Amino acid sequence: MATPPPSSPRRLSLLQADAALQRPQVNPVDLRSLEYVDPYDHNLMCAICHSPFVCPVRLECDHVFCQRCVNDAMSYQDRDSRVYIVSCPSCRRKIENRAIAPVPKILSHILDDLRVKCPLEFLGCPEVTARGDVQDHVDKYCAYAEVECSSESCLLTVLRKDLVKGGCLHRVVNCEDCERSFMEKDLEIHRLRHCEVVESSCPDCNVPVLLRDIKVHIERCPNAILLCNAAEYGCAFAARRETLDEHLNTCPLAKLVPFLRLQNERLEAHEAALKLLRHKNSILETSFSTIQETLSPSANLIDAPSSSATASDTGPFDSTAHHLLCLHESLREEVSRVSAAVSEVDAKASMMVMNESLRIKEDLSHANAAIGSMRMQLHWLMSARLQNQQRVAMVRAQSSGEGLTSSADAGSSSGSVELPVRRLSDSTRQDTKL
Amino acid sequence: MAQKRIVKEYSELQKNPPLGMKISLPSEADMHQWQILIDGPKGSPYEGGVFTLQLSLPTEYPFKPPTLSFKTKIYHPNVTNDDKGSMCLGMLRADEWKPSSKIDAVLGFARRLLSEPQPDDAVEGGIAREFKENKKEFIKNAKAWTKQYAKK
Numbered sequence A: 001m002a003t004p005p006p007s008s009p010r011r012l013s014l015l016q017a018d019a020a021l022q023r024p025q026v027n028p029v030d031l032r033s034l035e036y037v038d039p040y041d042h043n044l045m046c047a048i049c050h051s052p053f054v055c056p057v058r059l060e061c062d063h064v065f066c067q068r069c070v071n072d073a074m075s076y077q078d079r080d081s082r083v084y085i086v087s088c089p090s091c092r093r094k095i096e097n098r099a100i101a102p103v104p105k106i107l108s109h110i111l112d113d114l115r116v117k118c119p120l121e122f123l124g125c126p127e128v129t130a131r132g133d134v135q136d137h138v139d140k141y142c143a144y145a146e147v148e149c150s151s152e153s154c155l156l157t158v159l160r161k162d163l164v165k166g167g168c169l170h171r172v173v174n175c176e177d178c179e180r181s182f183m184e185k186d187l188e189i190h191r192l193r194h195c196e197v198v199e200s201s202c203p204d205c206n207v208p209v210l211l212r213d214i215k216v217h218i219e220r221c222p223n224a225i226l227l228c229n230a231a232e233y234g235c236a237f238a239a240r241r242e243t244l245d246e247h248l249n250t251c252p253l254a255k256l257v258p259f260l261r262l263q264n265e266r267l268e269a270h271e272a273a274l275k276l277l278r279h280k281n282s283i284l285e286t287s288f289s290t291i292q293e294t295l296s297p298s299a300n301l302i303d304a305p306s307s308s309a310t311a312s313d314t315g316p317f318d319s320t321a322h323h324l325l326c327l328h329e330s331l332r333e334e335v336s337r338v339s340a341a342v343s344e345v346d347a348k349a350s351m352m353v354m355n356e357s358l359r360i361k362e363d364l365s366h367a368n369a370a371i372g373s374m375r376m377q378l379h380w381l382m383s384a385r386l387q388n389q390q391r392v393a394m395v396r397a398q399s400s401g402e403g404l405t406s407s408a409d410a411g412s413s414s415g416s417v418e419l420p421v422r423r424l425s426d427s428t429r430q431d432t433k434l
Numbered sequence B: 001m002a003q004k005r006i007v008k009e010y011s012e013l014q015k016n017p018p019l020g021m022k023i024s025l026p027s028e029a030d031m032h033q034w035q036i037l038i039d040g041p042k043g044s045p046y047e048g049g050v051f052t053l054q055l056s057l058p059t060e061y062p063f064k065p066p067t068l069s070f071k072t073k074i075y076h077p078n079v080t081n082d083d084k085g086s087m088c089l090g091m092l093r094a095d096e097w098k099p100s101s102k103i104d105a106v107l108g109f110a111r112r113l114l115s116e117p118q119p120d121d122a123v124e125g126g127i128a129r130e131f132k133e134n135k136k137e138f139i140k141n142a143k144a145w146t147k148q149y150a151k152k
Helices: A011-022 A067-080 A105-112 A131-141 A160-165 A184-194 A211-220 A241-250 A252-303 A307-312 A320-402 A407-421 A424-433 B002-015 B103-115 B125-133 B135-149
Strands: A056-058 A064-066 A115-117 A128-130 A146-148 A157-159 A172-174 A181-183 A199-201 A208-210 A225-227 A238-240 B021-024 B033-039 B050-056 B067-070
Touching (some): A056 A105, A064 A067, A105 A131, A157 A160, A172 A184, A181 A184, A184 A211, A199 A211, A208 A211, A241 A252, B002 B021, B125 B135
Antiparallel strands (some): A172 A181, A225 A238, B033 B050, B050 B067
C-alpha cells in the first residue's frame, strides 16, 4: 500500500470531508409514504399506521409495531388516563414494562428487502430499490435529488444530474427566442417543453413547427413518409400517410400481418422452450457421463476379453453401461426367483416336520398308555405273589406248631391258593385299556 | 400519520367496497368525514331502503375511535331516534376501541347490526321492548319507516 504523500491531510479528516460532501443535508426519507412495487405480506403491516413496519419493536405480548406508532399510542393513552398504565394496541393486554424489545433480525431484513420506488419518482427518477437502500440512493446517487449548487457563493440547490454542467446554474439567463428570463437550470426544460417561440421544422413537410409541439406534429403530419405495416415481412411500399391507407387495403402482406405476428410469437415461444430443453438435456448428459465414469472401472473389466470383438460393432448393447444394467437386471430377476424357491422349500419342510411330529406325539401317547397298563398288571402280579408268600409263611408256622408237613404239599397248596384270588374283572379291564 | 392511514384505508375500501355499501367523501378536502350508503340487508325489514351514514374520524385516529351516525332516520333499537342518529357499536366505545381495528370491520359490524338488532344493548328502549315482545309490530314499523325515509 502506498503511503500518502506528506502534504496530504490526515485520513480521519479526509473521511470527514468525504462524509460532508456525500451528505450535503440529512433529509430522511419517509418510509411510510413510499410506493411499494410488489404487494407485500399483510403480516408485515403495522396495525396502527397500515404501512410495512418502520423500526419495528416488540411488546411484552409479542405484538410488533413501528416504534413511532407505539410511542404515539402510549402518549395518547397517557394523556387519557391518570394512572401510569398502558395496554397493547392490538390485544389490550396491560404492559408492565415499557422497555420495548427488539425484533428478530430476520424481520428487519425482510422489511429492508421490500422493493420501493424512489420517492423522487415524480421528478422523473426511474429507480426501484430495496427499502433499506432508498435513503442511501436519495442521499448519494439519485439524479433528481437536490444538492447544493457547486458555486460556493450560491446558497440555492440544483438537481444532482445538473451538477456535472459545472458553474452556478442559478445565473439568470434569457431564452434566446422568447426573451423571458430564467435560471440557467430551468432553461433546458423551458425550451423543450414550454417556450412558445422556439421553432423547429418538420423533417417531412418542412413546415415550421414550435419545438414543444414537434412530437405531436410528427405523429400526425400528413406528408410524413410511412412504411407499409408489413415492411418487416417484405413489403417495400413507402408512401405519404394519405396514400398509405389505400395501399393497406390492397396489400396482401399487410393483411397477413396479424397472422404472421402470431406465428412469430409462437416461433419465439418454441425457440425459448427448445433452448430450455437443450439446457436440460446438456445437464442430463453431463450427469450421465459422470455416472458412466464411476461405473467405468468395472465395465472395463467385463469388456476387456471381448473388447477386440466388440470394438467394430457394439453388439446388442449401446454401451457398456447399458450392458451392465441389463446384467444387473437379469441377476436381480435370478435372485428373486431363487428367493421365491427358497421360501417355498422352507414352507414345505416346516409342514413335513409338523406332520411328522404330530404322528410321533400320537405314538408316544399310545406307548404311555401301554406302559401304564403294564405297570398295573405288574403291580397286581406283585401283590398276588406277596399275598401268596405271606399265606405260605403262615401255613408253615401252623404246620410247625401242629406237626411236620411236607414241602411238596406246601408247593401244591400255594398253587391252589393263587387261583381263587384272581378276579375276572381284571382281565376285562385290561381288554378295554388295550 | 393519521392522514396517511386514513387515505390508505379509504383507497382500499374504494378498491374492494364491502357488500352493499358505497363510500364517498362529501368534501374532497376533508378526509375525516366519510359518507357511506348502505343498502338494507336482504331479509331484514330494511330491505329495499338505502341508508346514509356519516363516519367521522377524529384527528387522533387510529388512537381514538371513529363515530358512526345515521343521517337517514331508521327504526332500530341500536340507533338513537333523534337528528343525530348515533349508532351504538360496542367496538366504537372508547374503552373497547383498539388502534388495530379497521374501518372495514366497523362497517361490517354496522351492516350486521342492521340484520340482527341487539335489543340487550339498545339505546332506544321502546323499540327494543317492541322488538323483543312484539316482533310483528316492530317489523311493520321498521318497514314503514324504511318506505318513508329510506327510499331509493
